[in-house]
Amino acid sequence: MSSAEQTPRPTRLAxxxxxxxxxxLGLxxxxxxxxxxxLTGTAGDLTGAVMGAVTLVALGLIPLVAARGLWLRRSWSRGPAVIxxxxALPVAWQMLQANSVMIPAGIVLGVLAVTGLVLLVNPATTEALGIRRPGQEA
Known part of the structure; x- marks a missing residue:
């Protein structure tokens, strides 16, 4: 067990x-x-709806794998999480442009994305993941 795994997980990383x-989970x-x-027939275009569903589930795997990697302190996980x-930011922006129930979802997504970015670039997070900053000694 490495020393990084023996120290408590920083709150920001969690x-x-x-x-x-x-x-x-949202995706x-x-x-x-x-x-x-x-499948219940309420979608107008069956092929488009199925492809959209498959795409959302597949896209949901990226942050899911990143979340697991972050939790396990894998340095590679920060890249997919940041991406x-x-x-998510332009998606949130588009949701905010709608005149519908998508506006609250856009606010939530925007807050999550900004919060996630702030947490991922935080020095405590990068240190916990073993990522060195430029100019930092080995």
């Missing part, structure tokens, strides 16, 4: 893992919702 996990839940709509947060 919170970053939780943010990625919540985003993963998978959206995919399942679309699949149910497609997920960056991609």
């Amino acid at each position: 919170a970053a893992a939780a943010v990625a996990g919540v985003e993963a 998978v839940a959206g995919g399942v919702y679309m699949a149910v709509n497609a 997920t947060q960056i991609l």
